Amino acid sequence: MRLEVHKLCAFYGRAQILFDVSLKLERGEVVALLGRNGAGKSTTLKSIVGLVEQRSGRVVLDGRDITYAPTAHIARAGLGYVPEDRRIFTELTVAENLLVGRQAPRPGAPAWTEKSLFHLFPNLAELSDRPAGEISGGEQQMLTIARTLMGNPAALMLDEPSEGLAPLIVEQLGKAILTLKQQGLSILLSEQNLHLARAIGDRVSIIEKGRIRFEGTMAEFAGDQTISRMFLAV
Amino acid sequence: MAFVVIQFLNGLASAADLFLVSAGLSIIFGVTRIVNFAHGSFYMLGAYLAFTLVEGVVGPALGFWPGIVAAAVAVAILGGLLEVTLLRRIYQAPELFQLLATFGVVLIVQDLVLLVWGPEDRIGPRAPGLEGAVSLLGHQFPRYDLFLIALGPIVLGALFLLFRRTRWGILVRAATQDREMAAALGVNERWLFTSVFVLGAFLAGLGGAVQLPREAVHHTMDLEIIVEAFVVVVIGGLGSVTGAFLASIILAELNAFGIVIFPEVTLVLVFLVMAVVLVIRPTGLLGRPEFAIRAASGVAEPPITPQSEAARNWVFAGVLGLAVLPVVADAYVLSVATEIMIFVLFAISLQFLMGISGMVSFGHAASFGLGAYGAALMIKHAGAPMELAFLAGIGLAALGALVIGWFCVRLTGVYLAMLTLAFAQIAWSVAFQWYGVTGGDNGILGVWPAAWAASPIVFFYLTLAVTTLALVILRRIIFAPFGFGLRACRDSVLRAEAIGIDRRQVQWLGFAVAGAFAGVAGALYAFLKGSVFPDVLAVPVSVDGLVMVLLGGIQRLNGPIVGALVYKLLQIVLASYTDYWRLVIGVIIIGLVVAFPQGIVGFFGTRLDALLVQRRNSP
Ligand SMILES: Nc1ncnc2c1ncn2[C@@H]1O[C@H](COP(=O)(O)OP(=O)(O)OP(=O)(O)O)[C@@H](O)[C@H]1O
Numbered sequence: 065m066r067l068e069v070h071k072l073c074a075f076y077g078r079a080q081i082l083f084d085v086s087l088k089l090e091r092g093e094v095v096a097l098l099g100r101n102g103a104g105k106s107t108t109l110k111s112i113v114g115l116v117e118q119r120s121g122r123v124v125l126d127g128r129d130i131t132y133a134p135t136a137h138i139a140r141a142g143l144g145y146v147p148e149d150r151r152i153f154t155e156l157t158v159a160e161n162l163l164v165g166r167q168a169p170r171p172g173a174p175a176w177t178e179k180s181l182f183h184l185f186p187n188l189a190e191l192s193d194r195p196a197g198e199i200s201g202g203e204q205q206m207l208t209i210a211r212t213l214m215g216n217p218a219a220l221m222l223d224e225p226s227e228g229l230a231p232l233i234v235e236q237l238g239k240a241i242l243t244l245k246q247q248g249l250s251i252l253l254s255e256q257n258l259h260l261a262r263a264i265g266d267r268v269s270i271i272e273k274g275r276i277r278f279e280g281t282m283a284e285f286a287g288d289q290t291i292s293r294m295f296l297a298v
Numbered sequence: 299m300a301f302v303v304i305q306f307l308n309g310l311a312s313a314a315d316l317f318l319v320s321a322g323l324s325i326i327f328g329v330t331r332i333v334n335f336a337h338g339s340f341y342m343l344g345a346y347l348a349f350t351l352v353e354g355v356v357g358p359a360l361g362f363w364p365g366i367v368a369a370a371v372a373v374a375i376l377g378g379l380l381e382v383t384l385l386r387r388i389y390q391a392p393e394l395f396q397l398l399a400t401f402g403v404v405l406i407v408q409d410l411v412l413l414v415w416g417p418e419d420r421i422g423p424r425a426p427g428l429e430g431a432v433s434l435l436g437h438q439f440p441r442y443d444l445f446l447i448a449l450g451p452i453v454l455g456a457l458f459l460l461f462r463r464t465r466w467g468i469l470v471r472a473a474t475q476d477r478e479m480a481a482a483l484g485v486n487e488r489w490l491f492t493s494v495f496v497l498g499a500f501l502a503g504l505g506g507a508v509q510l511p512r513e514a515v516h517h518t519m520d521l522e523i524i525v526e527a528f529v530v531v532v533i534g535g536l537g538s539v540t541g542a543f544l545a546s547i548i549l550a551e552l553n554a555f556g557i558v559i560f561p562e563v564t565l566v567l568v569f570l571v572m573a574v575v576l577v578i579r580p581t582g583l584l585g586r587p588e589f590a591i592r593a594a595s596g597v598a599e600p601p602i603t604p605q606s607e608a609a610r611n612w613v614f615a616g617v618l619g620l621a622v623l624p625v626v627a628d629a630y631v632l633s634v635a636t637e638i639m640i641f642v643l644f645a646i647s648l649q650f651l652m653g654i655s656g657m658v659s660f661g662h663a664a665s666f667g668l669g670a671y672g673a674a675l676m677i678k679h680a681g682a683p684m685e686l687a688f689l690a691g692i693g694l695a696a697l698g699a700l701v702i703g704w705f706c707v708r709l710t711g712v713y714l715a716m717l718t719l720a721f722a723q724i725a726w727s728v729a730f731q732w733y734g735v736t737g738g739d740n741g742i743l744g745v746w747p748a749a750w751a752a753s754p755i756v757f758f759y760l761t762l763a764v765t766t767l768a769l770v771i772l773r774r775i776i777f778a779p780f781g782f783g784l785r786a787c788r789d790s791v792l793r794a795e796a797i798g799i800d801r802r803q804v805q806w807l808g809f810a811v812a813g814a815f816a817g818v819a820g821a822l823y824a825f826l827k828g829s830v831f832p833d834v835l836a837v838p839v840s841v842d843g844l845v846m847v848l849l850g851g852i853q854r855l856n857g858p859i860v861g862a863l864v865y866k867l868l869q870i871v872l873a874s875y876t877d878y879w880r881l882v883i884g885v886i887i888i889g890l891v892v893a894f895p896q897g898i899v900g901f902f903g904t905r906l907d908a909l910l911v912q913r914r915n916s917p
């Protein structure tokens with residue numbers, strides 16, 4: 065699935081947060097959206113799925129303009145979104161959380177079942193009947209990804225999936241995301257963890273203060289130390 | 299002992315319909331965040347429709363059980379239609395306007411019911427197979443009540459299964475917790491909201507239908523049940539079906555035993571229970587803390603500012619204009635003008651409560667009515683002169699506000715609004731039932747002003763003076779330290795408390811001040827009309843006040859003046875044309891909410907501001 069973002073602007077109240085953000089995500093590609101805290105990564109993803117009320121610009125999914133489509137329609141069009149703050153339904157069990165995300169299989173996208181997801185995230189399997197509010201942060205992160213995958217998305221946006229996770233878990237997560245990539249999913253990954261981004265990203269976009277400041281392949285980005293020093297170092 | 303058991307079973311039986319209504323209210327609120335005041339109307343429609351369908355007044359008689367089910371289904375469909383046509387348009391509107399819009403529906407349904415079924419009580423048939431009584435511990439116990447006792451747990455169980463075992467139920471629970479995230483997972487909110495509304499309406503309709511063999515169907519049952527349902531939800535916790543179940547049993551049992559011991563004690567018991575619950579758990583027995591939203595802050599408007607020179611001149615000119623009115627106007631016009639001024643005062647006091655103190659009241663009639671009754675009772679029972687009776691009215695209103703306020707400052711947002719309505723309804727029913735003291739629905743007559751103020755002209759000037767003085771005093775308060783304290787609490791409880799403001803104390807006092815001023819209006823009203831009836835305490839008075847304030851714009855200093863003027867004139871004109879003014883007002887309220895979510899003054903004011911800015915910026 066192709067995602068194209070053209071001159072996206074977003075506002076919270078009177079404050080403009082995004083300024084003409086443009087991005088491109090080709091089929092089967094992983095684009096890492098990098099930037100410091102508060103740069104506007106989450107706002108970009110939220111605006112794409114319509115969770116930021118005031119926005120302008122154009123968002124096109126496989127040739128279809130979804131800029132002002134209702135959030136649920138965007139999800140049903142095959143764009144999965146995994147929020148940074150996880151937003152697990154804590155009152156529901158793990159299995160129920162997965163059920164909320166379930167959608168009919170989509171042609172051209174991998175079809176997930178609860179079982180195949182438990183295979184991808186083995187930790188979740190034993191937790192199936194536990195209230196989701198009672199599982200660990202890492203397990204919740206797995207769950208939030210698994211929940212979105214239940215919708216059999218053709219493109220996926222992950223907002224800082226590695227945040228707050230132990231290195232071992234991050235590694236596990238990276239493997240899982242790679243698996244997804246191999247299955248042909250297009251992935252937009254917002255990250256601060258350069259290690260993870262390097263391991264799985266094909267291309268890089270860097271956002272700073274709501275503006276895209278760099279776009280290039282992972283090789284270009286990795287080859288030029290000054291870029292990360294300028295836009296990412298704290 | 300046997301008697302206690304029987305009385306307990308009686309309580310359980312009457313808890314059934316209360317539970318059905320409260321559960322529906324709670325479920326709808328959980329997902330849509332709308333407190334559906336029209337839920338009592340669904341209940342009433344369920345009862346009337348059941349009566350019609352079972353008896354076959356129009357069309358074939360369906361018989362008892364099919365008729366009951368058909369009535370509930372019909373109400374469910376009506377609920378769905380209401381959601382699709384009205385609520386969908388206002389999910390984004392401030393909470394208060396949503397409440398008001400559903401209030402409009404209440405008014406419309408009341409008149410429609412009168413139009414269709416007339417004012418007489420309707421007595422339904424017995425349930426076939428469940429007529430008569432069984433012998434229980436030596437007492438006769440109605441068979442049908444056994445069915446009702448079983449119905450509550452059955453519905454609770456069915457809802458439990460629905461919410462735990464079906465995908466729909468799981469989606470509803472997910473959306474109740476996080477609507478946005480559910481949407482981001484592809485859950486279609488629109489469909490979910492409509493279906494939830496249908497379920498809630500079905501439960502309310504069923505509640506109304508099943509009590510057909512038990513009680514006469516009448517046209518005030520909507521407000522009676524909604525008030526009880528509000529109390530249930532306050533005790534049980536919004537959004538919790540189990541909480542609604544527990545609380546409706548508690549309430550029904552209090553009623554069942556209270557009536558035996560001493561009917562008046564029931565009210566006291568209900569208050570005591572509510573007080574204990576609120577002190578221990580402000581969100582109710584099983585409520586979720588996140589539902590305690592601050593309603594007033596839902597209205598996005600610029601903060602209140604001292605009025606501009608121009609606005610002050612307008613008000614001044616208005617007072618001057620009124621002062622010369624008696625020269626040109628006849629007695630009728632003067633009495634209309636006097637009444638409007640009284641309602642301006644009432645609206646200002648309500649704005650003080652909502653806009654300044656941040657406490658949304660759906661029961662401001664309590665203060666207005668207590669003011670009127672305080673004055674009237676003083677004259678009737680103590681033969682006091684007008685001046686003293688007037689003070690007594692204000693005193694009673696202030697006292698009432700202190701009592702009501704004590705409870706209310708423990709709540710916020712919708713809980714608070716629901717509780718104020720419940721209190722006002724309770725005050726109404728006391729005035730309505732306590733014949734010995736209040737004269738019941740015969741009211742109190744002969745509440746005339748003293749001889750010196752008896753002429754319409756003098757009374758007009760008296761009202762003008764009192765209203766103007768009250769206006770000045772309230773403005774002084776708004777911009778005095780106490781007023782700043784109130785607004786600080788309204789805007790941020792945490793910050794206000796951090797700078798050493800005792801929020802509850804300040805808000806409690808604010809509640810009392812607003813109540814006292816509404817009492818002034820009520821006392822004036824009593825003398826204007828020369829009589830007092832329970833109507834002064836009734837819901838329409840509260841709604842009138844709300845509409846006036848919201849029409850004018852809740853944060854506009856002169857908003858209530860404009861709102862009261864426009865609305866009262868409209869009402870007087872309408873009432874002279876039609877008996878079904880409630881219907882018309884209901885439609886107007888809904889229309890206004892859909893068209894002007896910021897209020898009239900707010901709407902035109904914002905446009906005016908924009909125009910001025912444009913002018914200034916253009917070369
Ligand atoms: N709900 C909101 N209301 C107002 N401002 C917001 C809101 N959410 C984010 N912001 C502001 O928007 C800017 C961008 O925030 P955003 O969350 O998009 O950054 P981010 O790149 O995701 O940062 P992080 O790495 O910390 O997650 C920040 O300045 C933030 O303060």
Ligand SMILES: [Mg+2]
Nearest residue numbers: 105106107148
């Ligand atoms: Mg972020």
